[in-house]
Amino acid sequence: MSDSDNSINMKDIIEKLNDENPEIRIEAAEALGNCGKEALDPLIKTLNDENPNVRFQASKSLGKIGKPAVKPLINALKDDTGNIQKYAAFILKDVGDSSVVSDLIDALKSEEWAVRKFSAKSLGEIGDEKAVEPLIELLKDEDWGVRVAVTKALGDLGDERAIDPIKKARRAATGDKDYKKVANKSLKKIGK
Helix, strand or coil, X not given: CCHHHHHHHHHHHHHHCCCCCHHHHHHHHHHHCCCHHHHHHHHHHXXXXXXXXXXXXXXXXXXXXXXXXXHHHHHHHCXXXXXXXXXXXXXXXXXXXXXXXXXXXXXXXXXXXXXXHHHHHHHHHHCCHHHHHHHHHHHHCCCHHHHHHHHHHXXXXXXXXXXXXXXXXXXXXXXXXXXXXXXXXXHHHHCC
């Protein structure tokens, strides 16, 4: 197949991202995962699709593209669209390395709870100790899901600096048995 055939084919796939049928958009997003760097922009725009399954497939395809997706994803993390930020934070852990940590730490300040939650989760999975202090600050977040993600991330990081703050957050969670279980599991991971 020639380059012009390739570009026509990719153009057809990109057009399918606008189809009204979400299944067709999912297939298009999946196909773009095999198209390399040229597919980055359409896939990042697709992170804001109305259908969560389409958004999820676009993020998986970005992950498949790998390292070339890091810079566009970091830019997407600064986008003012919550879904784009959320999925960028979600997928950066798979395509990035410790070079994305400072960007994910910045995303912990997002007004969108889902962005804070996915950034915390990604930071825990990346495992860079630079994330410990910023995550500790989020133990008091007003969103329960963010607090849980932060507590789990701190457990994954395994840094002893998190022990007292997690214990304090556990005490403050009066009557919240689910949070206390998460806190206990994280403390056990840290070794205390």
